Amino acid sequence: MSTTDLLLHPVRMRILQTLFDTDPMTTAQLRDRLPDIAPATMYRHIAVLTDAGVLEVADERRVRGTVERSYRVRPEQGAVDPAARAAMTREDHQRAFTTFAASLMADFGRYLAHEDADPVSDGVVYRQAAVCLTEDEFAVMVEEIERAVLARAGHAEGDGRTRRIVSLVVVPDGPRPEPGADPGPETGTGIGTGRPADQAGGS
Structure with a gap:
């Protein structure tokens, strides 16, 4: 298999x-x-x-x-x-x-x-954003996200800690631009439910 x-x-x-x-x-x-x-x-x-x-x-x-x-x-x-x-x-x-x-x-x-x-008090988050990045910038962003999650992995439940599932999905929104083409301005949007962005939580 x-x-x-x-x-x-x-x-x-x-x-x-x-x-x-x-x-x-x-x-x-x-x-x-x-x-x-x-x-x-x-x-x-x-x-x-x-x-x-x-x-x-x-x-x-x-x-x-x-x-x-x-x-x-x-x-x-x-x-x-x-x-x-x-x-x-x-x-x-x-x-x-x-x-x-x-x-x-x-x-x-x-x-x-x-x-x-209780999704609000439990900090449930499901959000989506769009960013325009070069291949190198994209690689750095993914590395930063993975490093942030891995740095917090390994804690056991208890002592005020709740086990949360963090999922990452990244999909190109259209074909790759031609070399040298202007990628346009960086944009971002977000939707979701949960605590304010400066508080922990996510799924």
Whole structure:
């Protein structure tokens, strides 16, 4: 199975997103986080990810005569590698993005299903902006965003910290300009709901 097919399956992507940057979880804990996934389906896809080396067993303990395992993601195996990404066709990208969007919708639906969900006070943010950048400026911007997120990853829940999902999508809005063409003025728009921009929060 290719890296793309392995990681961009709808169920496997949700399992990996749940396990990223958190303590190891047992299958039972994953089922609590993802209650809409049938138990047999959950077990099957955990087995696929483990056999492929994407997940590893972090701990084992006996519980009522059975062995309960907790799993964590192997960071170096939890993303589509550059070579596999370069080999993806347009159809592959369409399928991957559809899977990503469906996973995002499922995360948002699961959040809204909580009785105490309050998007404003919880700092839910969904915004869009447009910027005109050179290739170098664009690379710097993406690096700055990724660095800002990674610098805050690794904290455990508790002590006033809430686990939030931060998603990044960047899509060119039209064809590449001809070399030397005037890209026009930089623009930006934003829509969303949540706290003011100077406060934490996002999805």
